[in-house]
Amino acid sequence: MEGSLMNEKSSGNPGGFPLLRPSRIYSPEVIEDIQQKAEIGRYRIRAWSTLRRTPHLDDLTFVPCTLSRVPLEGYRETCETRTLLGARHGAKPIELRTPITIAGMSYGALSRNAKVALGTAATRVGISTTTGDGGMLDAEREASDQLVYQVLPSRYGFNPHHLRQANAAEIVIGQGAKPGTGGLLLESKVSETIAHQRTLPVGVDQRSPVRHPDFIGPDDLQIKIEEIREATEWKIPVYVKIGACRVGDDVKLAAKAGADVIVVDGMEGGTGASPEALLDHTGIPTLAAVCEAIAALREMRLEGEVNLVVCGGIRTGVDAAKALALGADAVSIGTAALIALNCNKPIYLEDYEKLGTQPGACHHCHTGGCPVGITTQNPELVKRLPVEEAAERVENFLNSMTMEIQMMARACGKSNVHDLEPEDLRALTIESALITGVPLAGMSTPLTIDAIADAIGSRLSFASNGSHRTEVAKQP
């Protein structure tokens, strides 16, 4: 018996090379995951965003002008990118020179140099940046011409003087990476400075609350927004940020509560630390979120009045252009900005190795050991990110995004990037066609469930009346 089993083991190798037969259910990744949990006794924690493939903006393609539409000269004709956010209630709006913002990331998750570099780059490009859990860093305020101040459930470091210094306030209901769960900052990053800023003991695993301390539901939110407006004398816009889940309902509730700007963060959104289960198994993709959000605003006849900012996995100007075409007023970037800073750059390889990873696959921000000085509070590592050089890289990247957005708009015959529309797009997959309502490539009208049902129905009808069988029977 043993001998025959041995023979069976070796016989599946007719070509002479090793033939491994890993399970698709208990794949090497699943085996590693179970064994890790058996060791650590808790859920796994990591940074970045979901590793899953989701229905994505990549599943859309632009259909630029040909004979039926006339393009603009791609390399030279004027194409407006200016964007105003938050004028709904008469506040001084955020003025973006290009429809991109830097998403909220905390000083704590990020190093001081990273925050200042992002602010510096945003200022040079003429866009806004955003604080995060832990409050406002003075140096970030100085570096950022337009700074959005987040009002988070934890209220770590929240200070009305800082609120008054802000150019907008953003009430964070949730984030795309882990909707329904609060922030996370592990002990290695809760340094003396960070602990002091957040009024926490040094070195605790900081697990932020998810519910706001002073309001709970949408009716309460309306009063909270009024409080923020009164505190800032109605001078600055109020944003509401939601993690993409029941986007249609949430956008309507936020708009009704009085938000000037709604930020919708899809499941591809990044984070400095999260239970992995939440990253991979909660929320809906940005592609779907933007469509649900704009449909909700249209239904309320508030499109254009309530501005829509979309984020979660926006990596390029092309992604941004597609989001604009689907109805967003602007996009927000986080992880992409960090990558521009130097995240995952193949330098200091030995330090990636110490974290058990390598450039191109590092998502170890939660460890506080960031080899390139971005997501760490270790002073020696932070030195690896000189502010000026880092800011220049982000500035260059933001400019490249703007050029890509303009390139797509001009090719589609638009002299303003906000004139991009769903008609400029085609879907490359059936699921993206169904999600977005954009016609599937090769079709001139939107693909709908009803259309599919009709097609299936007529085919069934065709089959049941015998014609089909007759056709088959005639074949030789």
Next chain:
Amino acid sequence: MVPVEEATLVDCNGRSTREINELIRGAEGSVVVRNPLGRHCLGVAILKPLQVVFQGPVGWYCATMGDGLEAEIHGNCGWSVGQNLMSGSIVVRGHAGSSSGATIRGGTIRIDGNSGARTGISMKGGTLIVGGNVGYMSGFMMQTGTLVVCGDAADGIGDSMYEGRVFVGGSIASLGSDAVEAEVTEGDLAELAALNVEPSQSWTKLVAGRKLWNFSKKEFEVWKAAL
């Protein structure tokens, strides 16, 4: 408090909340607010020394985010009174809704009557005194500061505290995750006496057990409940 006749008078009747707050914020010394009639968001973000008396019940978010404000509310108040107070004092001559004194970072809030759920949630400093009882999950995720409850505490008092102290003068329905009893010291009693508070029965002191500060697989039962 400054005598009423020397104060700026603000009548809420016929005025928007925005107008009322502009008048309060523009005043010097002391302000008397008449006919608040439960209106929300009055006296928000007063960032200078100013005495404000609300002559009647107020709604949500009264006297929030103050820095130097001394407020007195002659009536009941809605949720989140004094939220994120930086410094100064607030006195409520009545009962308060939920989330009273949420996230305060300094100053003193004194509520004569009862206060609802989540009283003193996420306190980051300061002193919050409740003459009566408090509702569910009061002191939740308190970071530091002092919460004094002269009466009874509902379920979950002091849940997931990081630091800080909770004194309860009456009965405790149940402790929250990781809240533990500690000895009431002579120093504590002197401090409580200085606050001019009396327990309905006797003082119990609660502090953080600190088991939730950092994850340990050896304490899974604690974490299972907490998470």
